[in-house]
Amino acid sequence: MSILCGSESIINPLQKSSLNKKGLCDYVINVASGCLHSCVFCYVPSTPVIRTRTAHLKNQGVEDPQMDWGKYLFIRDNLVEQLERQLSGKKTWSETPAGRGVVLLCSGTDPYQNGQTAAITRAAVETLLKYNKRVRILTRSPLWTKDLDLLVHPDVTVGMSIPYLDDELSRRIEPGAPPPSVRLKALQQGKKAGCRLYVAIAPTPPTMDYESFLGHLETLLTLEPEVMFWEPINARGSNGKRMMAAGLDFVQSIMKHQDWAKNFVNQWKMIEYAADCLGCRSRLHIWTDSGLKNYVDSKLLEYWWYKPTFEHWVTSYPVTQSPNHPSIR
Numbered sequence: 001m002s003i004l005c006g007s008e009s010i011i012n013p014l015q016k017s018s019l020n021k022k023g024l025c026d027y028v029i030n031v032a033s034g035c036l037h038s039c040v041f042c043y044v045p046s047t048p049v050i051r052t053r054t055a056h057l058k059n060q061g062v063e064d065p066q067m068d069w070g071k072y073l074f075i076r077d078n079l080v081e082q083l084e085r086q087l088s089g090k091k092t093w094s095e096t097p098a099g100r101g102v103v104l105l106c107s108g109t110d111p112y113q114n115g116q117t118a119a120i121t122r123a124a125v126e127t128l129l130k131y132n133k134r135v136r137i138l139t140r141s142p143l144w145t146k147d148l149d150l151l152v153h154p155d156v157t158v159g160m161s162i163p164y165l166d167d168e169l170s171r172r173i174e175p176g177a178p179p180p181s182v183r184l185k186a187l188q189q190g191k192k193a194g195c196r197l198y199v200a201i202a203p204t205p206p207t208m209d210y211e212s213f214l215g216h217l218e219t220l221l222t223l224e225p226e227v228m229f230w231e232p233i234n235a236r237g238s239n240g241k242r243m244m245a246a247g248l249d250f251v252q253s254i255m256k257h258q259d260w261a262k263n264f265v266n267q268w269k270m271i272e273y274a275a276d277c278l279g280c281r282s283r284l285h286i287w288t289d290s291g292l293k294n295y296v297d298s299k300l301l302e303y304w305w306y307k308p309t310f311e312h313w314v315t316s317y318p319v320t321q322s323p324n325h326p327s328i329r
């Protein structure tokens with residue numbers, strides 16, 4: 001399928017979210033359906049966001065919304081006006097201890113993947129700040145640096161996904177996204193401007209070893225991110241098939257659930273060792289997975305679910321950080 005772009009309407013762009021489970025937010029806004037960054041591991045097409053809209057997307061000309069992920073983008077061009085309507089009529093606001101009432105842009109697409117999404121994102125952030133909401137941006141594109149005048153704000157944090165700094169590997173895994181070296185430069189620019197920053201070391205391929213984690217954390221720490229989220233690649237749903245189709249040999253080593261879980265635990269140990277070695281364990285935030293139930297102590301999984309991050313939001317919830325995080329080891 002060739003690239004298909006268009007627009008669509010949205011009624012309620014501001015949606016409650018369960019991503020407080022990952023310490024990310026209580027609400028999400030997605031500025032588009034689809035994502036041209038085409039990450040082959042992307043789990044979004046396997047989620048209800050796309051699965052429940054299969055018929056609609058087929059009507060729009062998308063032959064296979066899961067396997068064609070990365071080849072379609074429908075911009076929500078009425079989003080800002082609808083967001084204004086929602087916020088102006090909103091009487092209550094959810095603020096969980098881990099979600100902190102934050103609004104994430106985006107959970108199911110990249111907010112800064114091109115000029116059109118960037119324009120909607122900027123206007124959405126302006127609207128959210130007008131209503132005194134906290135905002136978390138998550139992107140793989142440096143386009144956000146054009147909005148530093150807006151994003152350098154105590155109620156905004158900007159994060160980029162940088163699982164590794166290997167541009168060549170990135171071309172095979174995230175073929176439509178700007179390479180990690182460009183993302184690093186964008187974060188350096190944001191730091192210089194005084195922007196609040198975080199990093200998602202996600203998802204890491206099973207080829208990463210202890211030395212890679214150590215070197216990677218060392219580089220990322222120069223950005224002084226408030227938090228560094230981590231999770232490894234998983235090969236569930238259609239993303240396993242898409243990674244195989246992209247010729248990523250390492251996928252074979254995590255296709256079986258047991259192998260995926262073992263790799264998860266091994267890399268978890270490695271990144272914790274590396275963080276301890278560099279004295280940054282308190283900034284490391286593990287995104288655990290319910291599929292680890294038979295492989296990891298349930299108390300450890302519970303520790304990480306719904307855990308507030310180390311970030312410094314001005315919040316009514318006291319953030320209690322254990323000086324010694326429980327260890328996977």
Ligand code: SF4
Nearest residue numbers: 035037038039042109
């Ligand atoms: S940038 Fe995010 S939403 Fe877009 S394809 Fe990559 S992982 Fe999926």
